[in-house]
Amino acid sequence: MGYYILKRFFYSLLSLFIIITASFFMMHAMPGSVYTAEKKLPPAIEENIKAKYGLDKPLHEQYLLTLTNLAKLDFGMSMHNEGRGVNDIIEEHFPVSASLGTLSIVLVLLGGVPLGIVSAMNKGKWQDNVSMVIVTLGVTVPGFVVAALAQYFISVKLKLLPVMGFDTPKHWILPGVALSFFYMAFIARLIRSGMVEVLEQDYIRTARAKGLSKAVVVYKHALKNAVLPVIAFLGPLAAGILTGTFVIERVFSIPGLGRYFISSISNRDYTVIMGVTVFYAAFLLLMVFIVDIIYVIIDPRIKLKN
Amino acid sequence: MNNILEVKNLKTIFHTYAGQISALNNISFSIGQGEAVGIVGESGSGKSVTMLSIIKLLSENGRIIEGQITFNGKDIRNAGEKEMQNIRGNDIGMIFQDPMTSLNPLFTIGNQLMEAILKHNRISKAQAKQKAIEMLKLVGIPSPEKRLSQYPHEFSGGMRQRAMIAMALSCEPKLLIADEPTTALDVTIQAQIMELMKELKNKINTSIILITHDLGLVADVCDRIIVMYGGTIVEQGKVDEIFYNPQHPYTMGLLKSIPRLNMGKERLKPIDGQPPDLIGAPYGCPFVARCPKAMQICDIKKPEYKEVGKGHGAACWLLYTKNRGGE
Numbered sequence: 001m002g003y004y005i006l007k008r009f010f011y012s013l014l015s016l017f018i019i020i021t022a023s024f025f026m027m028h029a030m031p032g033s034v035y036t037a038e039k040k041l042p043p044a045i046e047e048n049i050k051a052k053y054g055l056d057k058p059l060h061e062q063y064l065l066t067l068t069n070l071a072k073l074d075f076g077m078s079m080h081n082e083g084r085g086v087n088d089i090i091e092e093h094f095p096v097s098a099s100l101g102t103l104s105i106v107l108v109l110l111g112g113v114p115l116g117i118v119s120a121m122n123k124g125k126w127q128d129n130v131s132m133v134i135v136t137l138g139v140t141v142p143g144f145v146v147a148a149l150a151q152y153f154i155s156v157k158l159k160l161l162p163v164m165g166f167d168t169p170k171h172w173i174l175p176g177v178a179l180s181f182f183y184m185a186f187i188a189r190l191i192r193s194g195m196v197e198v199l200e201q202d203y204i205r206t207a208r209a210k211g212l213s214k215a216v217v218v219y220k221h222a223l224k225n226a227v228l229p230v231i232a233f234l235g236p237l238a239a240g241i242l243t244g245t246f247v248i249e250r251v252f253s254i255p256g257l258g259r260y261f262i263s264s265i266s267n268r269d270y271t272v273i274m275g276v277t278v279f280y281a282a283f284l285l286l287m288v289f290i291v292d293i294i295y296v297i298i299d300p301r302i303k304l305k306n
Numbered sequence: 307m308n309n310i311l312e313v314k315n316l317k318t319i320f321h322t323y324a325g326q327i328s329a330l331n332n333i334s335f336s337i338g339q340g341e342a343v344g345i346v347g348e349s350g351s352g353k354s355v356t357m358l359s360i361i362k363l364l365s366e367n368g369r370i371i372e373g374q375i376t377f378n379g380k381d382i383r384n385a386g387e388k389e390m391q392n393i394r395g396n397d398i399g400m401i402f403q404d405p406m407t408s409l410n411p412l413f414t415i416g417n418q419l420m421e422a423i424l425k426h427n428r429i430s431k432a433q434a435k436q437k438a439i440e441m442l443k444l445v446g447i448p449s450p451e452k453r454l455s456q457y458p459h460e461f462s463g464g465m466r467q468r469a470m471i472a473m474a475l476s477c478e479p480k481l482l483i484a485d486e487p488t489t490a491l492d493v494t495i496q497a498q499i500m501e502l503m504k505e506l507k508n509k510i511n512t513s514i515i516l517i518t519h520d521l522g523l524v525a526d527v528c529d530r531i532i533v534m535y536g537g538t539i540v541e542q543g544k545v546d547e548i549f550y551n552p553q554h555p556y557t558m559g560l561l562k563s564i565p566r567l568n569m570g571k572e573r574l575k576p577i578d579g580q581p582p583d584l585i586g587a588p589y590g591c592p593f594v595a596r597c598p599k600a601m602q603i604c605d606i607k608k609p610e611y612k613e614v615g616k617g618h619g620a621a622c623w624l625l626y627t628k629n630r631g632g633e
Contacts, residue, residue, distance in 0.1 A: 202407040208363055209402075210422040210473065211395030214387070224412050300457040301411060 008292075012285040019281045020070060020274070024063055027273050034079045034268045053079055053271075066274060075275030080267040086275035089260060094279070096166060097249065097256035100179065101241045103172055107180040108187055108237065113230075115184070116191025120226075121218065123196060131188060138185025143244055147178035147251045164253040175252045179244050183237055187230055194226030201225070224298070231295055235288040242280060309376075310480055310513045311337040311360070316373035318352075318359045325585045329355045329368070331537045331592075334611070337481065342507055342514040344524025344545075346560065347534035350581050353517045356534070357483050361398055362390045378480060396426040399474030399512075403486040405466035409458040415442075415469050416454030419476060426477045441472035444509075445502060464495035468502065475510065485517045496523075503527055521560055525549065530617070533557050536582045536592025539611065543618030553620035555597045591623070599624060 033055070035046055050056045054065055069076055075086035119131040154174065155163040165171045198204065199222055207221045246258035257276065264272035296302050318330040330352050337343050345353045358364045360375055362385070375383045378397060382390070394400075402408045410418060419438040424431070435454070442450035445468040458466060467487060474482055484503065488496040504527050507514055516524055524531055525545055532542040533556065541554040552558045559577040579596035591597070594604040603623050612626065613619040 202402060202404060203410040205363060206400075206402060206408045206470070206473075207410065207421075209361065209394055209400040211391045211393070211425055212421065213391055216421075221410050221413075225410070299412060300414075301459050 008289055012282075012289070015285060016278065016281055020067065020278060021063075023274065023277045024066060025059075027268075027270060028059060028062075030268065032268055034270065053077075055270075070274070070278060075278070076271040078264075078269055078272050080264065080269040080272070086271050089272060090257060090275065090279055093255060093257040093260050096254060097242075097245050097258055100166070100172070100175055100245055100248070100254065100256060101238075103176040104180040104183070104241050104244075105237070107176055108183045108241075111180065112184040112187030113191055113227075115188040116226075117195060117218070117223070119188065120192045120195030120199065128192075131192075135185040135188050135192075138181045139189070141181070143178050143182055144247050144251055146181050147174070147248060150174050150178060151251070164251075166252070166254040166256075171252075175248050175254060178251070179241060179248045182244075183240060187233070187237075190230050190233060191226055194229055195222060198222045198225045228295075228299060231291060231298065234294075235284075235291040238287040239284050242284070308339045309336040310339050310341075310378060311515075312374070312376040313356075313360065314374040314376075316356070316359060316375065317371050318355055318364065319369055319371055320365075321367045321369075322585075327584045329537050329584060330359065333373070333534075333537075333539055335532055335539060335542060337513050337515060340511045340513055341530065342516065342528045343530045343532060344516045344518060344528035345532045345534060346518060346521055346524060348519055348581055350584075351534040352537040353519075353534055354485055355537075357400070357485055357515065357517060361394055361400065361483070362387075363394075392426070395422045395474075395479075396477045397480050399477070399479035399482045401467070401470050401474045401482070401484040401487045404490040405463055405470050406490060408470055409461075409466055411458055414455050414457055415461065419454070419469065419473050422473055423476050437476065438472075441476050442469070444475070444506070445469070445472045447472070463491050464498060467491060467495075467499055471499075471502065471506070475506065475512070478510065479512060481513045481515065483515045483517070486519070487516070488520075488523065489518070500527060521549075521564055533560070537584055538592055538608075538621060540593065540622070541620035543615070547615065547618045551618075553614055553618075553625060554593075554622045555599050555624070556593050557620070559596075559598075591621070601627075 034053075035041055035049065041049075047056070054062060057065070075090070078084045078086060078089065081089075115131045115134065119128040119135075122128045151163050151174065154160050161174055162168075162171050166175070199218075204217060204221060207217045212221075242258070245256055246262055248254070249256040249259040250262065260272070261276045261280075264276065313336070314334050316330055316333040317328070320327040320329055333352070333356055335343075345356065347353050355364070355368070358368070359370050360377070360382075362382075364370075370383065373383065374381060377393065382393065385393070409415070416435065416438055419441065420431070420434040423429070423434045423437050427434070427437075429437070438454060439450045442453060447453055447465060447468050453461075453465075453469075458469075461469060471484075471487070474484075487503070488499050491499060500523060503514070503516070506512075507527065514527070516528055518524060521531075528545055530542065530544055531548040533540050533548070533554065535556050541548065541552065541557045543553075548557060549561065552561060556577070559575070562575040563577060565574055577596055582592045582595065589608070590606055591600075591604045591609055594600050597604065601623055609621045609623045609626070611619055611621040614625060
């Protein structure tokens, strides 16, 4: 187990290195720079500032510098917002994104799992049809459309919830739903097909032949088996929710890290792009690792082999 | 006579896209206290459906449309799900065909074994564990304490089937139904499991129904044999009567298709043809298409079951014709 974790850690570092390298060169391949703004800076001043951030050096030197700084976990200073460290930016904005993301994952699980179970238990009946319509909508309609529609009907027309912002729990509902809708539908589908398949297994008949009640058969014996594919999907789910926040934070004017990330790209704020990319990548690698560990805990047939 | 199970005129149908399947047609039989009965027949003859009808675990498209099922003096044909839950696992234990898929892979053997014990007995977890260990010992699983916390994938096929048997017997059922318990096992393990069944039959006074398509298996363990074909009982009787004085051509055909050690270079005689299609209402004898002694009447009218001796009888028109050779 210890060896396995060590090996995974090493591989994660390798992945991070590749991600950093690719993002670094792609970022610099983008036309324009931090200082191509509406107002042209006097050449002398621009030279000065570039020297301050090391942008005057050849690209390979900048690359090595970035690598060494990142290795020291020093993400540097923002080039666009003078005086703000990238670490501070992450510290300030990530908690907002993280709470939105956590809320969405909770909604995904609370909505998707029961929906899938109900539909599997009533296969072919109206409950199944209704939930499959919801699921199809969820999978096909993009999150930002859901967001816009929800804003229009629920906030503007019915005035039930605030249109944007993230101040009170009331503000959290619409972005949470908009962000989770797709994944909720996806999980419902996974659970449904898993349940339908599992309920036909021999061990379910064995469980019933033991005289166990339907509830025990479904929630103990069937659900644990049906949930396995869902766990495998949790890694990509975390990734999807994270990238989803980029759009949803924009739509709802939420001061999260995702929105900041997007604007840093259009501003060519190289240090912020680099810092946030590394942060997100590390976060995702950690999630995937956690999912693998959960898998081992739930399914005894899977062993961590060295 | 003290019968633990009595089934009368049982009819079960299945609704499928191809039409209605009459899986069971007028099945009647009884199982005495402590008696071991083998139900023999080829695939699709209705052996398993009979058992699933009794414990009400038919798949959703299956339905009992007629008949009486009396278990332990009580009519359970119309018993509700709750009532059945108290009977299943408690009064009737079941062992299924494939031990590789019959155990839930995500729970330990101990968990799955104690689950049934705790459901039907008011005892503590520790007591249930003690009982589980006892049961594993009874079915010959070595170091049961250790095995209890292992998962099904850590058991071999034979060991899993032993665990299944332990599970089925854990609440001391009055009736044990074993649905082809050895079909999925290789031959040496098969012999071991049958040996175990025989041993248990003598140790605990449980009635046993052994479903199989292997006549050789039942001969050793069972007192009586019921032969099924095409959803009907074609013959039943004591083991000796079935083996040495079969009345129905199908039973004779089955016996001829068993290989014997002293057979020399003779070829085995399989029964020609295919089992009948049970879609739609059946006319005549289900075996008529494959019967070497078929007569005109066999095509038109179904033969009634007729006793030829005490507890021995068959459903065949031959029994109604006077000039029968043999006897």
